[in-house]
Amino acid sequence: KAGVTQTPRYLIKTRGQQVTLSCSPISGHRSVSWYQQTPGQGLQFLFEYFSETQRNKGNFPGRFSGRQFSNSRSEMNVSTLELGDSALYLCASSLDGTTEGNYFGPGTRLLVL
């Protein structure tokens, strides 16, 4: 069974631009979560989608948004990029939550210049 895939793997943007990241979960998984990982803040929860509905959202500004499609693929969007948005963005999928643990993708490394 294929794992979680994320595209693109690396991205360079400039301040003020917007970016869209994509995540394809493991086949059959309906829950997709997004995390931001930075050296200073560690792993921080962004949002979780389940069956196309946002189930929870972390403490991030409205510039961060996401969605999930009927095939469970998910995208997250960051508008008006700031230097501090430079991070590794990780996507994780699970069957219906996290009781059995999330399966993480390799991440998208975003650099904002």
Next chain:
Amino acid sequence: AQSVTQPDIHITVSEGASLELRCNYSYGATPYLFWYVQSPGQGLQLLLKYFSGDTLVQGIKGFEAEFKRSQSSFNLRKPSVHWSDAAEYFCAVGHPRYSSASKIIFGSGTRLSIRP
């Protein structure tokens, strides 16, 4: 407040030596407990998890962890490390009844280096 503490930021052990990575948590109830490993440039891989039952949990890659309720700890161990174990290790806790990624709290991580 709920929290996870990994007191060791960086640990270096010799190849073939035993390893113990510490994890302490503060939680209102006995949480679900996880250990993840992250190799450079990669995402997180689940090593093992504890929900209930036997307090000694076996995971992948020869790792095990022991849940000690009295110490609020969930330390990760390996009897003999290999150079390929060099990575960052994260302990995490999750809510025992509310199944949601938003309820998972990650520790700050311990970076493991292996001395040849």
